[in-house]
Amino acid sequence: MLDHDNRDDAATELGWQAQKSAATRNAILDSAISCIVEHGYRGATTTAIAQKAGLSRGAMLHHFPSKLDIVRGAVEHLHKKRLKAFRKAMTRSSEGGQDRVLLGVDAFFDHVRHPLFVAFLELSVAARTDPELAGILKPTAEAFEREWYQTAKEVFPEWQGRDEQFDIALDLSRYVMEGLAISSLTHRGGDRDRRVLRYLADKLHELRDA
Amino acid sequence: MLDHDNRDDAATELGWQAQKSAATRNAILDSAISCIVEHGYRGATTTAIAQKAGLSRGAMLHHFPSKLDIVRGAVEHLHKKRLKAFRKAMTRSSEGGQDRVLLGVDAFFDHVRHPLFVAFLELSVAARTDPELAGILKPTAEAFEREWYQTAKEVFPEWQGRDEQFDIALDLSRYVMEGLAISSLTHRGGDRDRRVLRYLADKLHELRDA
DNA sequence: ATTGAAACCGACAGCGCTGACTGTTACTTT
DNA sequence: AAAGTAACAGTCAGCGCTGTCGGTTTCAAT
Structure with a gap:
């Protein structure tokens, strides 16, 4: 039986x-x-x-x-995939023993250029004028942010004890990256974008060693 | 007659x-x-x-x-209004003779929190998947960026001769601001955002005086 | 083998949006 | 004063999207 x-x-x-x-x-x-x-x-x-x-x-x-059920599922699905991809990219970048900050910046940059980020951006913008979607997206996005923060802390243990600098480094990186990502929707960023990323990496080093 | x-x-x-x-x-x-x-x-x-x-x-x-004609007109209209608001905010900030960098940061931050920026963001995101809109928006957005850059250069003449630092300062500010703006669509930015803005202003000072 | 349920398909009505059309009022020209 | 033009209103058909419903096939249980 x-x-x-x-x-x-x-x-x-x-x-x-x-x-x-x-x-x-x-x-x-x-x-x-x-x-x-x-x-x-x-x-x-x-x-x-x-x-x-x-x-x-x-x-x-x-x-x-209903369509809302699909959206619910898709948001959850996206959350998992995005977090998994972020974890993988970050841990891989932490293995190459060279400049961990630089590798992290590259990995993060790839992350915001990935279609999964585009999907999230699309959902975020749509949620601004769609209360039902906002109700679905908000808790998931908050959870993502928490787990994202936690992951970053685990991957970069050398910042231990420098919490304030680490927070600034993370926030700064995130905003620069996301701003870069949405700007690249309209304009083709070339050398100037690379220059900003180099500057960012430089400042991250400073924050770590200060 | x-x-x-x-x-x-x-x-x-x-x-x-x-x-x-x-x-x-x-x-x-x-x-x-x-x-x-x-x-x-x-x-x-x-x-x-x-x-x-x-x-x-x-x-x-x-x-x-047709609706496309409305969109064409609205994009043009938006472009003019946004540029005018930016000019006004920037020149006003340059009059208060104190810390011009700090005033500029505040003015810029107000600029990306303004409904006009939200409209532009909405159009940018929509244009990604709407070729007709993209055809309308792209040239206007490029023109805006050029005039925006020009205005910034006029308002901050003290950077004269430090072109590279000025470009980095502008790009950095822009990406941080825009990243901040889209992130504030989903999450409520509080103290941490202020901290990043303070850090940004700090780095802008460095870039100017380096 | 038969019964039941779950995966799957196609057709339907309802709704909102767009663009085209006709009709009406106000202004301008000669 | 009369003809012509511009601003405005209301109606209509067409189209795409959503959600519901009846019908068909495939798997699971007794």
Whole structure:
């Protein structure tokens, strides 16, 4: 009765249906994020999401009864992926034993140029004029920020005891990076952007060694 | 034939109709910007714009045949208003003879917290996924940046001859400010933001006196 | 094998937005 | 005074998006 085909594989443990269900749910949420990146939040229609996910609208609305449910799931999904990517980039940058600050700056810069950040930006802007979305996004964004802060602290233990400088370094980096990211939406940043990043890295060194 | 009622008043010189036409055109463009701030770019429908401007949709479509025409006008309108506000704030800050850098930082910070900047941000983000809007916005944004740069140079003549430091100071300020502005869409910036601004002002002093 | 449920599809009605059209009033020209 | 033009209003059809509903196939349980 309960002995013949489970308990050996973490994947099949759930049974075929549940497994497939989880797979299509993931496909839908990935598609939703892609569509937000590609068409903007308001342009990410259920039709487009279903099409890119490879199923019919009816099927999709079986997994997520309404568009708001998709958004809820997508925001959560995005949060996890973004945090994971950030962790990976940061820990990898901490392994190359050279200039950890410089590597961190590069990793962070890649982070804000990544499509996942674009999706988050799109959601943030849309949430400003969409109370329902704001209600979904706000707690998740706050959680992200906390975990992001925690991760940064773990990756850079050499700032131990210099809390104030570290906070300033983090905030400064974040604002410069995000400002750079949105500005690069309209204008093509070339040498001047690189110069600012070099200056930023310089100041981060100062803050660490001060 | 050409002697009886013009040539005396700059306002009536245009005649009643042309004058009223210009007034309603302005009202429409103001309303468009307001609606973008209030409902986002995609939410700024012709219905909402006409209503807030105080006329019927039909009347509005007499002045601007299509929505794209409204957008064209609004972008231009926004550009002028933003530049004017920036100039005013900057020159005013340069008059108070105390710490010009600090006053400039404050003025700039006010600038990115102003609704006009929100409108511009909304347009920038929307333009990422809307080629038609991008075609309208891009040249105007580039012009704004050039004139903005020029104004800054005029207002702060004491940086004369320190071009590289000045460019870094400007870019740094801009990215920090804009990053701060978009971050404040989601999270409530309190003391930490003030601390970063103080740090920024500090570094600007360094750049000037280095 | 049969019953039940879950994944999936296609069609439908409702709604908001856009742009085109006709009609009305006020001003301008000769 | 009459003809012409500009400002304005209201209605209409077309289109895309959302959410609901009935129908079909595939898996799971007895």
